[in-house]
Amino acid sequence: MELGFIGLGKMGMNMVTRLRRDNHRVVAFDRSADLVKQAEGQGCVAASSLADMIGKLAAPRTVWVMVPSGAPTEETVQAVAALLQPGDTIVDGGNTRFHDDVRRAADLKKKQLHYIDAGTSGGIWGLKVGYCLMIGGEDAPVKRLTPIFTTLAPENGWAHVGGHGAGHYVKMVHNGIEYSMMQGYAEGFELMSKSEYNLDLGRVADLWMHGSVVRSWLLELAVDALKDDPKLDKLKGFVQDSGEGRWMIADAIEKDVPVPTLTTALFTRFRSRQDQSFAEKMLAALRNAFGGHAVRR
Numbered sequence: 001m002e003l004g005f006i007g008l009g010k011m012g013m014n015m016v017t018r019l020r021r022d023n024h025r026v027v028a029f030d031r032s033a034d035l036v037k038q039a040e041g042q043g044c045v046a047a048s049s050l051a052d053m054i055g056k057l058a059a060p061r062t063v064w065v066m067v068p069s070g071a072p073t074e075e076t077v078q079a080v081a082a083l084l085q086p087g088d089t090i091v092d093g094g095n096t097r098f099h100d101d102v103r104r105a106a107d108l109k110k111k112q113l114h115y116i117d118a119g120t121s122g123g124i125w126g127l128k129v130g131y132c133l134m135i136g137g138e139d140a141p142v143k144r145l146t147p148i149f150t151t152l153a154p155e156n157g158w159a160h161v162g163g164h165g166a167g168h169y170v171k172m173v174h175n176g177i178e179y180s181m182m183q184g185y186a187e188g189f190e191l192m193s194k195s196e197y198n199l200d201l202g203r204v205a206d207l208w209m210h211g212s213v214v215r216s217w218l219l220e221l222a223v224d225a226l227k228d229d230p231k232l233d234k235l236k237g238f239v240q241d242s243g244e245g246r247w248m249i250a251d252a253i254e255k256d257v258p259v260p261t262l263t264t265a266l267f268t269r270f271r272s273r274q275d276q277s278f279a280e281k282m283l284a285a286l287r288n289a290f291g292g293h294a295v296r297r
Contacts, residue, residue: 001147002026004053005044006076007066007094008035011120014127015066015093015152017042022151029053054083061088062145064118069095069243077104086112089141093118097247098165098172101136105164114141115164118149119171130154134174136167172251175244176262181218183265189222193231202226239269 002025005016013035016026020043028039029047040046047053054061063080067073073094080090090108092101096117105115119134120126131152135142142149142160149158161170192199205223209215229235245266252259271277287293 002057003148004057004063008039010124012066016044018127019151020044024151027053027056050079051083059085064091064093066093081108081113084113089114089116091116091118093120095242095244096168098169101165101168116141117165117167119167121174130157133158134167134170135160136162136165172244172248176248179245179265180261183268185222202230237272239272241266241269
């Protein structure tokens with residue numbers, strides 16, 4: 001098959017490389033000419049603009065958008081839609097809030113354009129092991145793009161999970177679970193790091209990968225991280241979030257579903273970005289005020 005591909009960052013470049021390995025024709029565009037040239041080296045057809053990319057595709061066209069979430073994705077989808085013809089398809093493979101998918105699909109339908117939301121998991125390892133794809137949208141365009149999804153995913157690694165927004169909804173929950181799993185590992189390893197037994201944490205992590213009920217790919221990544229930096233001295237404990245955890249909590253509140261583990265994991269990330277927490281200063285001040293407990297100035 002062929003498709004246009006917009007966004008040649010870490011994931012995007014690996015995705016077009018994987019597609020070319022299966023001989024799909026990929027017309028690639030990015031604002032960085034150097035990245036377009038790099039994709040051309042992988043066998044992609046270079047495009048100098050969105051219009052140039054669309055002009056190099058045969059109908060019915062498919063354009064995969066893989067740019068940062070929020071305004072960049074919204075602006076790109078709208079710009080591409082203005083250049084496409086009835087029967088063409090836009091795939092959003094980024095981290096979009098599912099409400100936006102529903103809105104976009106309705107707007108694009110008025111132009112007789114198809115829209116697919118593709119929740120994509122795999123990070124920088126996707127080139128080697130494939131990407132887990134959670135697909136939302138109408139049956140016909142999803143079926144037509146099956147060869148693309150099959151190439152990008154490992155065996156049994158993609159599914160059409162529902163209508164517009166379902167793909168990104170499932171990816172949102174996936175990321176919320178990911179937050180919680182990582183927090184569990186982080187807390188357990190911190191406790192062991194303070195043990196009187198002087199534990200080799202890398203060895204423990206590797207041990208748990210063999211038959212333990214807590215083995216996982218995340219734990220495998222922990223093994224590699226601890227091998228390179230056993231005490232993680234090279235890192236600061238500053239943890240960002242990309243939004244999906246917040247969206248999942250908002251959805252849980254709307255549905256009256258308790259998600260305390262995810263909520264704690266997200267709030268712990270917020271705390272990691274504070275050099276001096278006002279809340280903890282307040283705690284110290286109050287303890288000093290009512291009980292005369294010592295404070296550090």
